[in-house]
Amino acid sequence: MGMKLYSFFRSSASFRVRIALALKGLNYDYVSVHLGSGQQFQDDFAAVSTDALVPVLEIDTLYLTQSMAIIEYLDEKYPQPALLPSDAVGKWRVRSLSQTIACEIHPLNNLRVLKYLTGSLKLDEDTKNTWYHHWVRSGLEAFEKQLHHPSSGRFCHGDQPSMADCVLVPQIFNANRFKVDLNGLERTMQVFDACMALPPFMQAQPSACPDFEA
16 A cells, blocks of 8 residues: 655654654655745645644545654554554553653744744744753753663663654754753663664654755
């Protein structure tokens, strides 16, 4: 069954899904939706996404939205390799780690929020960056504490990548782009390095996307 992924190279949420697809070895057609130029608000994309957001994974007549819901769908449809543990406690932990980033960090530093800060609220670039650095650093400090747990291994949960790793890696990419201080996040960065040593994470990174802009 053919798949289309509506994506933007710089979108963290799209990056998560690209990692999951790569880990599962699933092929798809890449459809670029340039968020910077407002392509998400054009009529042709409105028929695909009611909330003007990426990613959207099109499978036959389905238009799947919300990155973690897409990853869980893929995990049920294509069980191997599993991105969620089989046990209830393990599932809870991976979901909790994922949501620490996707719900507590990412919403405060995504593109539309940053544009609102500098556009509607007229904040200058330095103030916007102070906002970004504060919320990303404090959120990653909380994440770091969660990784100091017996269930952590080479990756966020055990020794195989999970949905939590799919969510962590894009956030670190963005933190690096905005020059956030990552010193002291030893466990977090060890996991990030372990992920980036694997081909699927490299294949999914922004510079590998067809719409990449340096």
